[in-house]
Amino acid sequence: MSKVHVTTTVNGDTVEFLTDPRETLLDCLRDKLGMTGSKEGCGTGDCGACSVMLDGVLVSSCLVLGVEAEGKTVDTIEGMAKGNDLHPLQRKFVEHAALQCGFCTPGFLVASKALLDQNPDPTEEEVRYWLAGNLCRCTGYDKIVRAVLDAAAELRGEAA
Incomplete structure (x- = not known):
């Protein structure tokens, strides 16, 4: 071929x-x-x-x-990162310990960025729904959701 x-x-x-x-x-x-x-x-x-x-x-x-x-x-x-500067989502994943082995993390980050690009002020329910197509065997999803919500607030210019 x-x-x-x-x-x-x-x-x-x-x-x-x-x-x-x-x-x-x-x-x-x-x-x-x-x-x-x-x-x-x-x-x-x-x-x-x-x-x-x-x-x-x-x-x-x-x-x-x-x-x-x-x-x-x-x-x-x-x-996602610009030079040596991590995207706020990447920083928040680290700050919230929203990753363990890291295998699924790139997919979660890309999906989370896609969500925030469309909806910069999602509810917890919206984050959970949006990320339902991403599976993780290591972490509880709560830390991931909290990281996304915290990054969203930062991107909107709100103090955490």
Whole structure:
């Protein structure tokens, strides 16, 4: 099978790669572009560990073909921090101990950012509903929810 040339924007940078038409976006990000933050937990879109934004829509990159990124914008966990400055969500996850092994954390962070981009003032119920597609075997979800709510308040300019 012949390879397909893909040009896309990943975390603000134009990138090109060759891919098999059947290869997932997750595999392209990890194997072709060296962006190993997104993880494959299930391969069926059920765990959220591979969550990325594709043209502003939260997707499971294990369910999207790499060729579907042609001409689109992909935002991954690697694009959240700006230089050495962590995104407020990343800082709050650390402050609230909202991670343990870290395998699911990139997916939670990308999904949380997608939520706050759409709804900067979510309720606890809305956060829990939005993150229901992300699974974690190590932590209780309460610390994750608290971290997201705290980051939302900071992003709105409210004192914690």
